[in-house]
Amino acid sequence: MSMNAVVLEEFQEPLEVHRVDRPEPEPDGLVAKVEGCGVCRSDWHCWQGDWDWFGYRPDPPHILGHEPTGTVVEVGEEVENVSEGQEIAIPFNFACGKCSLCRNGRENICENHVGLGFMNEAPGAFAEEVHVPNADVNAVPLPDSIDAETAAGCGCRFMTSYHGMAHQGDVGRGESVVVHGCGGIGLSAVHIADALGANVIGVDLMEEKLERAEKLGAVATVDASEVDDPAKEVREITDGGADVSVDALGIEATCRNAVDSLGKGGRHVQIGLTTSEERGEIPLPTDEFVAKEIEFVGSLGLQPSRYPEMLDMIESGKLDPTILVEDTIDIHAVPGELAAMTEFNTVGIPVCTEFGG
Ligand SMILES: [Zn+2]
């Protein structure tokens, strides 16, 4: 039996929907019918062939898509905690469940990390069905109160931002948080940091994105296209510098500006991965880190074991992942959405919800 899937055949060449074989569950895995899968700039990077320095450059052909929610249709014989018919969230950061990091609650940076949709070991979720390896660890059963549309909004931008703000940034009540780059990750970070009680400042080049940031709770914004030094503006707004900075984009300018926005004792959270310009490396003012005792922390995905706390905040209405969902689309529209990202002119997140046909 075959199914529709968005297949990367050649880097940077137009993407197409092809018929491919349906997945079969491994003994410890499951197959889920994909209910929704967000379209993300990370898919674009993978399509461009970026991120070989990160291990996220699959050999084509490869199915893209890494933000799925689904309904379990088949489980392998070793799976104990998930069963057919269950609705699940599927993190992109697949873990082994056995290494010391997994055993210590850090499955998102598992020693045997496999990136869904980014590595050949895990064909992606712009497809009618997706395979989830090691399902007892990697599938997150959803509570009944969270509908498919809400769950579909929890894709990498949202769960990654949650981990970045709640755990790695340890954002607390009353702190000032500056978010550089108000795309999907950045706007999620604004919303989540606001929910955690912070005063959030959004920085971007596009007025439309800054307006969204304000709607999502930003107390101030800086239009980086209008000022010489956005970091200086942030230091003025915060009376000396922010407590926490976020680089949601991963380009040299946003990373530098984010770090330069911090006050003494500040914490920088790096969420965005760099582009083919930086190739994984950005020069930073290290002596400033010493003088100001600045912390620089990375943040990758969200461990499945800590999904429940994010889902609790969604159930209680403090977080709403649907506010970033721009519209729902058909799988045949996914290649065009990704192509539009080449021009950087997308605001909000389309979620693919129709896969057949
Ligand atoms: Zn592991």
Ligand SMILES: [Zn+2]
């Ligand atoms: Zn993503």
